[in-house]
Amino acid sequence: MTSAENDVTLSELKKKMADFAKERDWDQFHSPRNLLLALVGEVGELSEIFQWKGEVPRGLPDWEDKEKQHLGEELSDVLLYLVRLSDICGVDLGKAALRKLEINAIKYPVNLCKGSSKKHDQIVNNNSSSIKDDVSHDSV
Numbered sequence: 001m002t003s004a005e006n007d008v009t010l011s012e013l014k015k016k017m018a019d020f021a022k023e024r025d026w027d028q029f030h031s032p033r034n035l036l037l038a039l040v041g042e043v044g045e046l047s048e049i050f051q052w053k054g055e056v057p058r059g060l061p062d063w064e065d066k067e068k069q070h071l072g073e074e075l076s077d078v079l080l081y082l083v084r085l086s087d088i089c090g091v092d093l094g095k096a097a098l099r100k101l102e103i104n105a106i107k108y109p110v111n112l113c114k115g116s117s118k119k120h121d122q123i124v125n126n127n128s129s130s131i132k133d134d135v136s137h138d139s140v
């Protein structure tokens with residue numbers, strides 16, 4: 001794999017999806033609702049790969065190359081439709097994701113959450129109120 005393949009950016013994917021649609025005169029089909037439904041469909045196809053397998057170890061050591069390649073294709077479909085949906089909705093996905101990570105870090109402070117998978121509204125802070133009371137969506 002070349003370093004260019006490793007360093008793929010959301011902007012690059014956004015541009016490639018826009019070009020792909022334009023070349024085919026598919027902008028007319030890439031409406032927010034259609035893209036959302038396409039995205040959900042691809043999440044379904046991704047789920048099918050894991051369906052009935054039970055829990056599988058990280059790294060999928062027992063999977064055949066063909067199966068892993070298929071997994072990569074379905075993950076990519078989800079990512080590509082997500083990138084396209086964000087673009088069509090005028091949302092800067094990279095920026096939004098970084099902001100959301102900051103919100104998550106406030107909602108789940110390391111000192112209160114380490115080793116626990118509790119939801120933020122189940123975590124009690126020192127003042128015995130839940131973290132949910134302290135963090136609002138526009139706090140970052």
Ligand SMILES: Nc1ccn([C@H]2C[C@H](O)[C@@H](COP(=O)(O)OP(=O)(O)OP(=O)(O)O)O2)c(=O)n1
Pocket residue numbers: 020026029045076077080081
């Ligand atoms: N109107 C469309 C149709 C397809 N695609 C692109 C985005 C996805 O990456 C991929 C989806 O193609 P398919 O609908 O053929 O789905 P699959 O690749 O999953 O094939 P299949 O459903 O046969 O498994 O093609 C797109 O951008 N816009």
